Amino acid sequence: MATRTLADAPARTTAAPSAITARAVTKTFEGKGKLVHALSDVDLEIEAGQFVSLIGPSGCGKSTLLKMIAGLLTPSTGTVAIDGATVTEPLPQIGVAFQKPTLLRWRNVLDNICLPLDIDGTRDAEGEARAVDLLGLMGLAGFEKHHPKELSGGMEQRVAIARSLITQPSLLLMDEPFGALDEFTREDLNDELLRVWQHEPKTVVFVTHSISEAVFLSDRVVVMSARPGRVHANIPVELPRPRERALRNTPEFYEAIRHVRAVLDDARAGERKGER
């Protein structure tokens, strides 16, 4: 077990959390001769330091929107800006976690976490110490020398999250990172993610299919509807922080889930009507 964690490590200079603004964003893909409208006229405002989840049915464009914030896709029309600067390519202050852990199988855990530092050319003893700290925080102390094939899916995803945090990003973008995990592992990782987030304040945009996950983690749940993808509703989650496991058993938590589910059902009903 780690005797040293981020909690008692000296304070580091972390960049202030980023704010995100999406204005009239549309995205049209060309597929098999016909145009697919993935996103239509999306406006979204995310204040610095907020934890915001994007939720919605398949095809609502939530991953597309996230990739645009990440600078991996460009909008067909409209703009996405981080801290006032229009995103045209991936910005240095972001960290990204994908649905698959996407670890390099020939690198051990420590080297995987340090990959962003290798690419920045800033890997040093301090960076590696931070990687070890992050690993401990994700519950994987002592696994530095292990290779991805020796890890379970949940452990791999923990490593991937540590990697996304190693550069101390002011904005963390997560694309269904726990979608492939079982319920118990998912809840563990939710707890760990919140712990890290409380320790290093940053803006988080989190794409998920799980209502309870979105409610547990977020300050605000953005409900999207499909065909074409658009923002259906913004639902603030007023549950107190810091949030611990016990919160999952409270009536307030269930009430919040029920509310989000109702709005989501409404969004999907609107879709079906739109299809007719």
Next chain:
Amino acid sequence: MATQLASTVADETATPPRPRGGAGAKSAALAVLIFVAIVTTWHVLATSGAVSPLLLAPPGDVLAALGRMISDGSLWPHLSATVQETLFGFVLAVAAALVVGSAFAFSPILRNAVYPYILISQTFPKVAIAPLIVAIFGYDLAPKVVLAALLAFFPVLTNTIAGLTEVSDDEVNLFRSLRASKWQELRYLRIPNALAFIFPALNSAAVLALIGAIVGEFVASRTGIGYAIQQFTTTGEVAATYATLIVLSVFGLALYGVLTLTERLVRRNR
């Protein structure tokens, strides 16, 4: 030998876990037992008259012939010729395959245009054009090197292309999000990824290069293991023929060993 057309090998976990403790000792004992059984059967078959002495020499005679060839030095010119042909052919093939494979990996247009021709040339049995290659390149080292290289080229080429191009969208997106340059993507993603594909292909290529060299020697040559085998067979020196086959298999094993060692060194440092 199966040339790997589209099937590519990229399994980091390909080596089975070494059996532990007692299991390892049992495997070793069994291996020795199998060796003894083969040699005994061989000896009985050769000395009992069950197989004609014109076809099979007893193990003792083969060992004696091998000892003679080593002590009188008659083995070395042959071995040296075959080793040179195989190694030159192998190196030539690997170098060419890495260059062409990289070019194809980075230019799909080029690959789509040229690949069909390479495929045709590979499905064609190159052994059949061995006499032609000898006619073109003469009777010395060159035609054997060319044949060895021709046979060894293809598996390395296909696996180089596969290793450099078969990276997932997620991996590419990860590197883009990290603002990696094209060179860094190559250095940290594509080349290490390709190594897992290329090394298994090198093992096939080494064996194929040896086959190419021997075939070339069969067609026309004044030296080499293949030439020696032909000579011994026509003059009825059965024991010497088998002795040269043993030399070939030892050479093949040595190649395999060197490649495995290289692979371990390279993978540790990627």
